Amino acid sequence: MKTMKFIIHNSKFIIATALVALFAACTPDEPTKLYISEAEADAMIEAGTCLTIEEFKAAYMTEEGNYCMPDLYRERSKAGNYYLFSIDTIPVSDTPIYMRGRVTTDDYAGNFYKTLCIQQMVGGKQQALRLSVDAGSIGGLYQLGQEILIRVDGLAIGRYANQPQLCLPSYNNNIYANKAEEKVGWAAGRIPFAIFKARTQCIGTPDKSKLYYDTLKITDYNHITSLIEARSWDAKLVCIENVHFTGQLDNNGTPKNCTNGDPEIDTEANVFAPTTENMNYPQGRIIKDAQDKWTLVSTSEYAKYAHFYLPANNYWGNVVGILGFYYDNGKNYSKYPPEASDWSISIRSLDDLQLYDGDDHWLYDANGNYKPGYEYSKN
C-alpha cells in the first residue's frame, strides 16, 4: 500500500524520468564532427598561414621544380623554355600553411578520376587548382560545392602536361604505356588518400549556389598559347554560351565528321568517347558557337555516358565544365606550338550540357524526365 501511495504521489516525476530515460536510450549516437564551422576554420587559419590559390602557386611552383627529375630533358617534358612537367615539394612548416577553396568537380558520371578541382574567389575573380588524390570516387567525400581547407606544407605542387596540381612526387614506371620512353620517370603524382584526408577539413556543408562560373566565349581563351598564361586558366569552372555539338572530332586541328560506327571498335564514332584502342586518353568532340569558333568537350572513355550519342546539332545552349589546357609535347606527339585544340571543357555530367531546340531539352522529355538511356547525371 505504501508503495502504491509513493508511486501515485510521484507519478509525474516517475513518468518524466522514464520518458527521459527512454528518450536517451532511443536517441542514436549521432556524430558531432561532420565538418568544421567557418569560425573553426578561421581559428585554424589564424594559427598558421592561408594562401590564395594564386599566392600558393606563385610561392611554391617553380619552372623547373625542386624535386629530382632526371627526365626533365626529354622532349615531352619541355616546350621551348618552359617545363610542362615539374614537382616542387613544400617543406613541413612549424606553422601550418593552408589553402581553401570550393570543390567544382563531381565524379559520379565518371569523367573525373581521382581529381578534385577547387575554386576560390579573390577580388571577384576566380582562381582554381587541380588536386590529385589517389582515391576513386573522391567526390563522394568532397562533394560539389563543398568548401575545404587543406594544409599544404608537406605536400607538393607540380605540373602534368602544363596543368598545375597539388600532388606528391611519384615515379611513373608504366613501361607498358604508349611512348613509355617519354613517360617513365618522376612526375606529379597522386596524394595517397590517407595523407590527403589527414590534411583536409570540410567547412560547413556543400553549397552549389556559391559556385562561380566564368561565363566565356570560346574566343576568350582558345587563342591563348602562352604556357604561363594557360596555367592560370586551367581548372576554372566555366560556362560557354550559345554553342552546339557539331558531330565532329578534332583531326590534328581540323574538324572531322564522326562516323555512325560501333563505339567499341570505331575511334571516330558519333558518341562522347568511343574506344581509344586501349590508349586510355580522354576524347574530344567539337562544340561551335555562332561565329563558327570551336572548342572540344573532353570525355573519358570510362565515363558512364561515354558511348551515348552526341546531342544533335540543332540543340543549342550553354556548356558548363572545367576548362583545361593539356599540353603534352612528347616525342612523336608533334604538336608544338600550342594551339586551340589543347583547350577543352570537361563536363561533370550530362546535366552540364544545357542544350535546347526551342523548348525541347536534349536530355529531358516534356515531363522533365530523362529521355531513355540518358540518366547518368543527377549530381
Added chain:
Amino acid sequence: MRKTIIAVFLTIAAVLGAKAQTRLIGRLISVEQQAIEGATITLANQSLSTTTNDEGKFSLTYLDAIDEEVIVEAYGYISDILLVQLVENQLTDLGDIVLQPDISTELKEEVILNLAEIDLNDDEGKSQSMSSASSASQDVFNATISYAWSNARYRGRGYEQIYEQNYIEGISFNSAERGQFNFSAMGGLNDATRYREVVEGMEASNFTFGSWGKSTNYMQSATNYAQGWKVGLAGTNRNYKGAARATYSSGLMENGWAFTAQLAWRYTPYIDVKGQIGEGISYSSVGYFFTAEKQWGKDKRLSLITFGAPTRRGQSSALTQETYDLTNQYNKTSWGYNNYNPYWGYQNGKVRNSRIVHSYDPTVIASFDWKINEQNFLKAGVGYHYSMYSNSALTFYNATDPRPDYYRNLPSFLWDGQIDKNGNWINESYDGDKLGQGGDSHYGYVGPSIDMNTYNTLVDLWTSRDDKATQIDWDALYAANNANNVNNPNGSARYIVERRHNDIQEGMINLNYRNTAVENLTITAGLEVKGSQGIHYKTVDDLLGGNQWIDVDPFAERDIKELATNIGLTQADIANVKQNDMRNPNACITDHGRFGYDYRINMINAKLWAQNEWNWNNVDLYYGLQFTYSSIQRTTDMLNGRAWYLAKLNPDYAFYYLANNADAVLNSDINALPTRLKGYTYHFVDPAVKVGATYKIDGRNQIKVNAMAETKAPLGRDAYLSPRVHDRATESIYRHANPVAYAQMYGTSVLEEYFGASQKIAGGDLTYSFNYPLVRGRVTGFFTQFWNGTELNGYYDDEARTFVNQSLTGINRRHMGVEAAAAVKLGMYFTLTGVLSVGDYRYTSNALAITSAENGMALADESDRAANDLTQGPIFELRDSVLIKGLRVATGPQVNASLKLSFFHPKMWFADVTVNYFDWNFLDYAPARRMQGLFTGVRADGSHVNGSYIDSEINAIAKDENGNTMYDKYGVPVLNYPYNLHSAQESLVDGNVLNRFLVDVSVGKLIYLPNRQSISINLTVNNLLNNTHFKTGGYQQARLPRQTKQGLTNNKIVSVISPNAWKFPSKYYYAWGTNFYLNIQYKF
C-alpha cells in the same frame, strides 16, 4: 557404443551359457548419489564389457575366476580401475562405485565451443577451419586433442564440418544448405551440449548411419541432469569478458515429470584498447534452454525441448602480413599485441564495429522413446528451427572505399610499378641512369623510385595507429551522406551499413528402430526427413544519416558501356541491366528495407538407412546401407536485371537464367508474373554402404577395421553459379537432370551422367588399440578418397574489373594419415600423454571452373574464342581447368603433436600442462591464380587468355639450359621469382621452429561442501608463452595484379601480369596471444 555393449552382453550370455555362474555386479553413482547410466565396464583380462542401466547397475556372468582389472569409464567422470579377485561360482558385488566428476574437461568444453561459434559462418574467403565440440570419447587420442588442438583449428583427418553429423535427441541438425551444424544455436548453454553420444567416423552407431568425421548426438532429456541448482561465473580476456550461467533441474518427480532449465549470459562492451585481444569487438548473448520429460513407467518417455541464444557479436578481420607488421609496432607491452582489427572505428568518439553478426536459432524438439519390449526399441522425434543469421558490412555507392586496409591505403601500394621482373626494386631510369640508393623507412628498405617522405608519412600513420587512417572513419561517412542530402536529397546515400541475411528454416522428422531379437545380432534402422529453406536477402541496417538507398547494382551501372556491346539492345534496355529488381526499378530503400537480392533455396532431404551388428566372443562385425533422396530448388522474389539481360542475349539458353519463367519474362508483362518466381527442382538419389569388424586379440588388445563408400549430392550453397542473380546451376546438375540426352550427346553412360553431379567418397581405417594398467592408447591408419567435389567462390577479378562468381566441379582429393596416442601412468598422481597425428591431405586432380561476371558483362571478346569455336559473340562464361593437383587441402595443421602432463589428486586437485607442436599447415589456394589459361595462354575451352605467364613481356616461365619450359611433377609450368609467389600455395607455418609451439596450462579444484554442495574452480591459460606468430588460417586473395599495355589495336585491353606479388597478398588469421579463461561453478 551402448548398443554394442548390450549386444556383447547378450553374446556372453549365449556363448558362455555352459559355464558355471561366476558373477560380478555393481552400481555406478555420482558423488550426488545419482545413478550413472551408460557407463562402460570392461574386464581387461577377459575381453568382456558391459554398460550400466538406467539405475547405474551392471552385471557380468559366466566369468573366468581370475584376478581381474575392472575398468570403469563414463563420460563426464574420471575413469577408475578396480582390481578384483573373481572366485569361481561366486557372486562378487562391488557395491556402489562412486565416480568423481571430470570437472576439468567439463569446464574446458566451454572454451572449445566458444571457438567453434566464432569460426562458424566466417564469410570472408572460405570458412575457416574450425574445431567442433569436444569429444565425449574415452579414447586417449580423441579425449586429448579436442582441447589441445582446438586453438590451432585442427580438423580430424582433415575433414570439413560437412562430413560430421550432429544430432539432437536423434534428429539431424546439419543444415541441408550448408551441410554444417550451427554451434552458436546453443551458444553459452553448456548444459545443452553436456550429454552426448559420439561415434568416431564410420563406426557402427545406434542413432545414425554415420559419416567420415565424427557423429554426435546431444542428449537433452531432463533426467540426464542432476537434481538441484548450478550457477557459474566466468571471466576471460577472449572475445567476451564475462559470462554467467544458472541451471536448475528438478530430477525425476513422482508424477513422472522432470524439468531442466538453463539461462546463460555472456557479454563484453566494445573493447577500446588498440592491440588488445578482441579490439573493436562487442559481444552480447543471452541463452535459454528448457527441457521437460515425462516418463510412463520405464518403457516410454517424452521429451520436449526448446533452446536459443540470441547473440550479437562483432567480428575481426584477417590481416595481411604488412598490416600485421605495421600495427605490431603499437602497444607492444600489453598481452598479445597482434590484434589489429580494421572492422571498427570511432563514431562520435565511441567504438563501432562495421561487422556485427546477429544470430538466433529458436529451436523446438519433441522426442519420444518407446521400449516396446526387451528386443525392440523405437525412438521418434520431430524438430523445427529457424536459424536467423545475418552479418553487417559497409557498402558504398559512388564514394571512396571506406576500408582502412584497402590495398590502396597501405604504404605498400607505393611499391606498385616499382618492382622489376626479377622481383627487385627498380633502381635505374628508363635510360639506364641510376635513380639513387633508396632508403630505410621505419618499415624496412624501399627502393629509390619511392618517395621516402610520402612513404614514411604513410608508415607513421599506421605504426601510430592513427584513428582515421587505420580504422573506419565513421564520422566521415556520416559527413558524406550529410553532404549528399544537401546536394542530392533524392539520390542514393553514399555509404550505408547493409545486413546480409542467410536464414534457414528447417523441419525434421526422425524415426529410429532397434531390434535385438536374433541372437548376437542388433538391427538398427532409421528414417530422417528434413524440409529446409534457405532464405537470403539484404537489408539496410543503417543509412548512416543518408536519406535513402537506391537499389541498383553499382558494378552493372559502372560497366554499362561494356554491357551495351554487341547485343543490339537499346540504351533504355541496357538501363534495365543495373536493376536488382526490374519489377521495382530504382527502388528507394529506407532503414531495414530489403534490397539487392531476395532468393530462397528449397531443399528436401530424406535418408533411409539400416545397419546390422553381429557380436561374437572375439569378433564384432557390422554392415550398413543408406539411401539419400535430396532435392534443390531456387526461387526468387526479385527479377534481376542481369538475369533478364543474359536471357535476352542468349534466347536459346534463357532457361539457364530464368528457368520456367524465361518465356514469360522475355515476352510478357513482367508485372503480371507471380511474386515468387520458381526455378527448376533437381532431384538426387545417393547410396552409401559401410562395413567394419573388430578382432579382440585379448582383453587388452584389439584390431578394428572400417570401410565406407557413398555418393553425396551437391549442397544447396554450391549448386548455383550466381544464386543472387539467376537460376543458372552448375553444368553437372543439368546433365544429371537429363542423363539420357547427355549420355547420347557425349557418348557416356546414363549412370555416369546421373551421378555426375554428386561427390563420390570411399575410404577406411585400421586401428590397433591396447589397454594396460600403466599404458593405454592406439594407432590408426586412415585413407579416404573424394571424387568430384563442388565449390562456389566469388571474387573481384582484376582483368575483368568486376566481381565474378566461379563454380568449381570435379575436385578430387585424398586424405590419408596416421593417428597415435598413448597415456602412461607415472605413479599415483601423474599421467603423461603423447598424441600424434600426421596427415597428407591433398588434391589428386585438377578441377573445372566456370567463371561468370555477377554484373552480367562478357568476360572475353568474340575474337578470344577458340579457332574451332563457331559460336558468335563475346564469352560470358569462361571454362578452364584449375591446376590444383598436388596442392594441400587447407583444413588445419596436418602434423599435430602434443605432450601432456596431467596431475590429479584424490582431494580433487587437477592440473595439466600441454606442449603442442603444429606443422604442415597450408593456406587455402585461390582458384583464380591456378587457372590453366594463366600458365598456357589458352583456357580449357580453347579461348585465348588476355595476359598470361607465357607473355614475352615478362620473364615468368622458368626454362632449362636448353630453353625448354620446366614443369613440376604435376605438369604445371614452373614460374620464376617473383611470379611464382602469385600462384604458389603458402605455408602458414612460421620459419622459426619455436613459433610452431603452443603451450597451455590448466589448474582446478573441486571443493565438496556439506549437503551435497560443491564449488569448482578452473583456470586455463592458452598460449602461455604468448606466441603471436602462429597463423591459424587465412586465404589467398583471388585478385591477380595486372598492368595494362597501351597502344595495341583491335580494342583489346592487353593485360600483363604484374611482378608485384605484394599488391594483393594473402590474408591470415592469427592465434590469440596469451589468453585465459577462469570458471567458477557452485552446485547446491
